[in-house]
Amino acid sequence: MNWTRPLVALITLGIIVWAIGSLVSLAIGPLSGPRATASIATLGLVAVSVIGMAVVGARSRRWLENPRSYW
Numbered sequence: 253m254n255w256t257r258p259l260v261a262l263i264t265l266g267i268i269v270w271a272i273g274s275l276v277s278l279a280i281g282p283l284s285g286p287r288a289t290a291s292i293a294t295l296g297l298v299a300v301s302v303i304g305m306a307v308v309g310a311r312s313r314r315w316l317e318n319p320r321s322y323w
Contacts, residue, residue: 282294
């Protein structure tokens with residue numbers, strides 16, 4: 253069981269590096285390219301949609317009281 257801790261730490265580090273690399277790639281690529289306005293508008297639409305779905309889901313008191321049992 254001692255080998256699981258380093259493995260989990262390595263996987264976590266890999267996910268963090270992958271996420272940072274993805275954000276850098278997103279900032280350098282589409283957001284600064286010739287179609288930056290369209291990319292920003294698409295990201296904004298996705299963000300508004302996700303936030304809107306969370307607000308609609310939060311209207312249910314069960315979700316606010318115990319989200320694990322709701323899903």
